[in-house]
Structures are given as structure tokens and as C-alpha cells.
Amino acid sequence: MGSDVSNSGPVSRRACLRTRKAVNRVDSFGTFPYLRPTCMQITLLPQHKLVELQGRRRVADILKALDLIPGTVMVIRRDELVTDQDMVEADERIEIRNVISGG
Amino acid sequence: MIKCKRCREKAEVQIRHHNAAFCRSCFLFFFRRQVGRAIEKELMFTPQEKILVAVSGGKDSLALWDTLVELGYNTTGAHLALGIGEYSNLSTQKTEEFARQRNLPLITVRLADEHADIPSVSRFTNRPACAACGTAKRHYLDRIAFEHGFRVLATGHNLDDEAARLMGNVLRWRVDHLAKQHPVLEANHERFARKVKPLFKVTEYETAAYSFLCRIDYVVDECPNSVGATQLRYKELLNRLEASMPGTKLTFVQEFLRSAHSRFVAPNPVPPTTCQSCGMPSFGERCSFCNLLGEVQSKRNGRELAD
Numbered sequence: 001m002g003s004d005v006s007n008s009g010p011v012s013r014r015a016c017l018r019t020r021k022a023v024n025r026v027d028s029f030g031t032f033p034y035l036r037p038t039c040m041q042i043t044l045l046p047q048h049k050l051v052e053l054q055g056r057r058r059v060a061d062i063l064k065a066l067d068l069i070p071g072t073v074m075v076i077r078r079d080e081l082v083t084d085q086d087m088v089e090a091d092e093r094i095e096i097r098n099v100i101s102g103g
Numbered sequence: 104m105i106k107c108k109r110c111r112e113k114a115e116v117q118i119r120h121h122n123a124a125f126c127r128s129c130f131l132f133f134f135r136r137q138v139g140r141a142i143e144k145e146l147m148f149t150p151q152e153k154i155l156v157a158v159s160g161g162k163d164s165l166a167l168w169d170t171l172v173e174l175g176y177n178t179t180g181a182h183l184a185l186g187i188g189e190y191s192n193l194s195t196q197k198t199e200e201f202a203r204q205r206n207l208p209l210i211t212v213r214l215a216d217e218h219a220d221i222p223s224v225s226r227f228t229n230r231p232a233c234a235a236c237g238t239a240k241r242h243y244l245d246r247i248a249f250e251h252g253f254r255v256l257a258t259g260h261n262l263d264d265e266a267a268r269l270m271g272n273v274l275r276w277r278v279d280h281l282a283k284q285h286p287v288l289e290a291n292h293e294r295f296a297r298k299v300k301p302l303f304k305v306t307e308y309e310t311a312a313y314s315f316l317c318r319i320d321y322v323v324d325e326c327p328n329s330v331g332a333t334q335l336r337y338k339e340l341l342n343r344l345e346a347s348m349p350g351t352k353l354t355f356v357q358e359f360l361r362s363a364h365s366r367f368v369a370p371n372p373v374p375p376t377t378c379q380s381c382g383m384p385s386f387g388e389r390c391s392f393c394n395l396l397g398e399v400q401s402k403r404n405g406r407e408l409a410d
Contacts, residue, residue, distance in 0.1 A: 046324045069342045071308050074315060081115040081312060083105050083124060099311035100263065100338050101161060102329030
């Protein structure tokens with residue numbers, strides 16, 4: 001990146017430095033932005049299954065799309081629970097954990 | 104964004120049948136208060152009594168144990184290593200870690216040490232694993248309570264468990280089971296402990312949320328023998344009803360206890376006699392568990408002779 005820094009003027013040099021900082025900055029997922037998922041990634045437990053959904057959605061709509069009954073699963077984003085009315089962005093990772101046990 | 108009913112911060116847990124949502128700290132307060140109130144209202148036990156808590160490593164039993172400790176009760180855990188492969192190993196590991204982190208006393212019994220592990224019992228007696236498991240758990244928990252001087256045994260049965268059990272008992276009109284379905288079962292023999300279910304009014308979602316928010320490391324995977332269990336089918340039906348009519352499960356159980364339970368009387372309420380093998384209460388010469396173990400031993404000996 002350093003070799004691509006333009007010498008044509010201070011504005012261009014600042015723009016390149018901003019870009020380099022943006023590429024190198026770790027995002028809230030702990031990954032580099034170019035490694036961020038391009039669609040919603042959902043881990044289902046205890047099945048240990050990964051499902052992908054397109055688009056920004058409300059949690060209630062995600063459960064409906066996966067044919068899951070509200071109140072039978074916990075929806076976890078990072079280290080917090082989200083309710084049915086919360087929105088999940090198109091490129092986020094969440095975990096949906098079944099809470100109903102058989103015995 | 105849904106706000107917490109108590110403090111108006113962002114809510115993490117929504118409880119429709121209470122028409123409420125709570126943030127993390129308010130939910131933990133609410134949960135403990137619900138359990139504390141259930142204990143007091145049903146006269147389950149007093150702060151002076153020692154409580155034996157049956158812990159499996161799952162979310163319900165660990166949430167129960169944590170809550171009882173937070174409420175200030177004197178508790179000891181009882182864990183049965185059932186011998187169901189890696190699932191049981193993980194359950195034991197998580198239970199022991201939970202107890203170690205909180206410096207809580209734990210009694211662990213390994214069924215394999217007495218040739219009573221569930222896979223062996225099921226194999227040698229041709230009984231379903233769940234039937235053998237239930238008999239073994241009841242026997243060992245009663246025995247541990249008696250041998251260690253506990254008069255109260257608490258289990259992590261929650262509202263979903265009780266509602267599903269009630270549905271099964273009603274669909275089959277098992278009147279003797281209905282008579283015994285209560286959050287408090289008094290001991291009818293000097294060697295039995297009083298059996299209580301402090302979580303009987305909280306849902307599985309709430310116990311799971313409690314365990315998650317308290318950072319309790321519980322076993323997420325299901326018992327491999329529970330696939331296709333009837334209990335799960337009842338729970339699914341009830342949860343579908345609950346989703347469209349919040350409060351169905353709680354009303355079902357509460358109103359049964361309030362209006363209908365007293366109309367059922369257990370047949371043959373004669374106090375049981377004593378098993379000649381293990382000394383625990385029994386309806387015959389040997390208790391059902393010792394009969395089962397005897398069958399395992401004789402078939403195992405028969406196979407060894409044949410080999």
C-alpha cells in the first residue's frame with residue numbers, strides 16, 4: 001500500500017492513508033472487513049448447522065423463515081440476547097440455540 | 104427496540120406471558136424472585152433446611168442450583184454419571200466445573216462403577232433406555248439423600264416439563280400420576296426425602312436465558328436417547344399454542360393445581376415396605392431398581408458362562 005501512495009498532493013496522500021487504515025482496522029466481528037460475511041450467517045445449536053439468509057431482517061421474521069417457534073429458541077448476537085423485535089443486519093453472524101430439552 | 108419494564112434500558116429477554124421484557128440485570132432479579140416466591144408459597148423448604156439439588160449439567164439444574172445459592176439456601180449438588188458415552192462425560196465435566204468455580208459441595212455417583220450404566224441396563228433387560236434411566240435416577244437420588252441426611256431433594260423440572268407431563272397424563276387419564284403431579288411431594292417413608300420443583304412456574308426459555316446471562320457453561324447438546332421422545336412432541340404442541348395464546352402453559356398447570364389436583368387420589372396410598380436388597384422403600388420384596396439390577400447381573404453372568 002505504501003508504494004501506491006500518490007505523491008501528487010497532500011489530499012491524495014491523506015485519502016490513501018485513510019484507505020489503508022480502513023483496510024487494516026479490525027471490525028466488531030474481530031475480522032478484517034474484507035472477511036466480513038456478505039449475507040446473514042446463522043449457527044443453529046444443538047444441530048451445529050450453518051444457515052445463510054439474505055437481507056436485513058427482524059428476529060421474528062428470521063424465526064418464521066426457519067420455521068422456528070418463538071419461545072423455543074434463544075437468539076444470540078455476540079454475547080447478548082436479542083428479542084423478536086430487534087433487527088439483524090444483512091452481514092451479521094448470530095446463533096440460534098434451541099432451549100427445549102427432551103428429558 | 105423493546106425497553107425493560109423496570110429500568111427502561113434496552114431489553115434482552117421478552118416474557119410474553121407476563122407481558123414484560125427485561126434487561127439483563129432486571130431479568131436475573133425477576134427470575135430469582137419468581138423462584139423465591141414459588142418456594143415460599145408452596146412451602147417447599149425453609150432457609151434452615153439442607154437442600155440436595157439434582158444436577159445433570161443441563162441448563163435447568165444448573166440454573167436452579169445457581170438461583171438457590173443466590174437466594175441464600177444451604178445446598179449440595181448430586182450428580183449421576185449415567186454412562187451414556189461422550190454426552191455423560193461432558194455432563195459430568197460441566198457439573199464438576201460449575202461446582203468447583205463456585206466452591207459448592209457435589210456428590211457424584213458413577214453408575215458404571217455398579218454395572219448400572221444406562222446402556223448396559225437397557226441392553227441386558229431389553230427395556231427402553233429412558234425407562235431404565237428414570238428408575239435408576241429415582242433410586243440413586245433417594246439413596247444419596249438418605250445416606251447423606253438430606254430431607255429435601257430439589258429437581259430442575261420447569262413449566263414446560265410440567266405442562267408436557269400434565270398433557271400426557273390427561274390424554275391417557277393416568278389418574279394415579281395426576282394425583283402425584285405437584286411441585287411438592289411429601290415423603291411417605293422415613294427413607295424418602297421431600298421432592299420439590301422450585302422452577303415449576305418458569306419456562307425453559309427463561310431457564311436457558313438465565314443460564315446464558317449468568318455465563319453458566321451448560322451442556323447444550325441433547326441426550327442421544329431423547330430423539331423422538333413423546334415429551335418433545337407434547338412440548339412442541341404446547342409451544343405452538345403458547346405462541347398464539349401467551350400464558351397457556353402457565354394457566355394449564357396453575358389451574359390444574361388449584362382446581363383439579365385435589366380431586367385425584369393415588370390408588371394404594373399405603374406406605375411402601377423396605378427392599379430386602381438395598382433397604383430403600385419398596386412395594387415388594389425388592390424395589391424396582393434392584394429387580395432391574397438383578398436382571399442385568401443374571402443376564403451378564405449367563406453371557407459370561409456362554410462365552
